[in-house]
Amino acid sequence: MAANSESRVPVLRVRKLNGHPVKVEGKYVLYWMIAARRTRWNFALDRAVELARELDRPLIVLEPLRAGYRWASDRIHRFVIDGMADNAKAFQGTGVVYHPYVEPDPGAGEGLLRGLAGEACVVVTDDFPAFFLPRMIGAAAEKLPARLEAVDSNGILPMRATEQVFARAFDFRRFLQRELKPHLVRLPRRDPLRTKLRPRQRLPDGIAKRWPRATEAVLEGGENVLADLPIDHQVPPAPYGGGAREGRRVLREFLKVRFKRYGEDRNHPDSDGASGLSPYLHFGHVSAHEVLQSLAEHEGWSPENVSGLKSGKRSGWWGMSAAAESFLDQLVTWRELGFNLCVHRDDFDLYESLPEWSRATLEEHASDPRPHVYTLEQFDGAETHDELWNAAQNQLRMEGRIHNYLRMLWGKKILHWSESPQTALEIMIELNNKYALDGRDPNSYSGIFWVLGRYDRAWGPEREVFGKIRYMSSANTRRKLHVNQYIERWDGWQPSLGF
Template identity: 60%
Template sequence: MRIRAINDAPVREQGEFVLYWMVANRRPHWNFALDRAVALAAELNKPLVVLEALRHGYRWANDRFHAFVLEGMAAQTEAFEDAPLLYYPFVEREDAPGKGLIEALAGRAAVVISDDYPAFFLPKMHQAAAEKIAVRLELVDSNGVVPMRLPDKIFSRAYDFRRFLHKNLNAWVDDFPRASPFEGVALPTIETLGDEVESRWPRAEEALLRAEREALAALPIDHSIAPSEQLRGGWKKAQARLNTFLGWRLDRYADDRNDVEDGAASGLSPYLHFGHISAHEVFRAVAEREGWSPSDTQPKHASKRAGFWGMSPGAESFLDELLSWREVGFNFCHFNPEGYDRFESLPDWAQQTLAEHRDDVREHVYSLEEFAAGHTHDALWNAAQMELVHRGVMHNYLRMLWGKKILHWSRSPEEALAIMIELNNRYAIDGRDPNSYSGIFWVLGRYDRAWGPEREIFGKIRYMTSDSTRRKMKVDGYIERWAAEVEDA
């Protein structure tokens, strides 16, 4: 269910090692792909090589994203220090391009394992590699607690996906990766990949793994978007964030997660996106804190946001976000790999109502550059944009308002979509992710329904305003905090 080969090449038993090409599940445990690689290495009695690579040629590559991943690689180096494997962190540089590395290692490998991630450039990258190598390439799904291939269709509503998840609990609730993947495992080891490989594709230096400013400056990426000072990458930081959430935010989550001033959001989405923490580990930690077992579930509440798990209100609310809302996005990307980020993927009713109001007069219209700089007439919107620009994240509730107003102030719904994707993927640490695309497209009607009364520009799309947000929550302090970051026009 979680493992698939994407080429017809065989496992080569005379190969030197098993290669795990780590590209999405960037963590040393709770990782089905790592478990698979360890199991094959043990079965074949081969050394295990873990290659964690970071390329520079992807769209939106910048100091912020690179630093977050590099900090994760530094944590991996420490975690794998005593493990029975060769960990090889490679960072593509202008003088050390990554082209040819996978083919070179695959030419010596018995089998290649990698991460099955359904979005951004990864699917095409894997397919291109599969066509070039002469050894079996397996992709392993370790994205979420529900295997992407367990459902056999796209779910158009979170309600229906939630119902499927609840009704099929037994199919996934005990299917967890290993917290200690090397426990009880003995593998032969190798110390080096050899001069030919290590001279052409050198191991990342410590200064780079520490994401030092000068080291980042030498890379051919966008240096105008700085690393987030508040958010640092890696599995250790992810676990610390989880512990903080469980310790004093989970109990308030149901009531306070949308509070701007003292919210109870988990803050885990950047770490989930880059694979520094597993949804399985998060689910297990919540379940253990709640003293939960599958017998506590309430089948009569299947498909409901609360009541099914038999947990506290905060845990029920959080698990609905972690499981239902996060994983329905992976469901969409898996079954619609070419169109998940296209306007035409919206529900027919949404496309129709937006088309009917395409020519409505807009009182305010802003360009991409004006949006990016926070140069709108709305102080709350500007503050939310500045949080995104400078921290790399945005308050959850304000992200919905942020998108709705971009629709309101753009020349067309298609332009609004392009602006949302560009701003989110340029600045957000958790951007370029199935869950992130779900949020953007929800603004335009995905996973939603038609709403009344019908309004200008929005038609039957759900409507939100800054004024209504101000009435729901205290935002003056938030606006004041971020107003100073708005660039002068």
């Protein structure tokens, strides 16, 4: 059985990863939830529910959290576990067996997925093109004794609706203007758990004993529950929670309070006009479809309002307000441009993947004298001469995010003050993935590589260090934007002092 014309899940979103047939004699359908960590607006869950209903089998959902992945920390673990707590509540009373598993030591979870797959009719998982997930899914496809399907629930456009890598946002936007409209009406279910399925009470014998469910203390954030885990305890939890409920609250607040002035305020740090949704989108706690649907309801909009514009220009395409058009350009064009690259190029996170022109100009200026040269440790500790840069780094360390515009400046100055462009890239990736809750994501890699010329053009006149790469300075930023309150809040902040 495969995705077909009668399926609610578009064929373009489903990949069969091995040659095993669906086992109609299996005891259940298994959904291995690893990226779209939510129970609503989720094509992968839709596919699992659909298969369970067609096969008349119960559904088991496994949501694991590994201990041994790179950059594992209290911050990332707490955010993911907040989502698990929400999911546990959402699955209660549905007849679906939900098993949140927090690995106590690296490798302790080995065998869990294979054990569950042994009695499964089919295994469904999330298709995510970055971090260690593609390698993990590929290895599972070879080892599991059951069919494995990966389902793309990442964005409005299916990742595999494109056959090429787009070098510019303008070109990708023009492609979207031609091709996106049919996908605006192919939505995942708002609440697939309303579908009546054959109930099941527990996991197969022996599974829960060997790989126990996360305790209520862990799920509810009890004191010191992360202390014994072999993860980085120097990166503390963010001062805001994760999970679908919190993500939806952030979305509602944004639309109610800050949305009207999004176009004017999003670039001003003192205004705090950003949506705040990026971490929730990254961990799959909130769906891009849900965000678009909420915005459509807020605007009184439907897909019929999309204009016939196919020029690649930003404004006037969606047939919405200026604020909505600006926001959707970030949510759809820029966010999904990152997925476009990651799904087509395995080397998306390597220096060699930069455009030829940017590598050439950076190499030509590699030996230029730098006004300052800082080490990774100095950058990490916000120990530069620049109070605005230090403020941005301190916000990243404390909150797990940087204001949108300042994130670009943050990267440009790392390029300016590193011994080489390759070193600058390594430092940006390390700091972003270590501290940012939306790190390790196609969209954040887009931002990092934009600093070095990806999705941009050559600029003149040439400058030392930058060559033809777009230049940014703290002095110009301070003249253009409102940053005084931001600097006052974050410059000089230290973890031991808090606020």
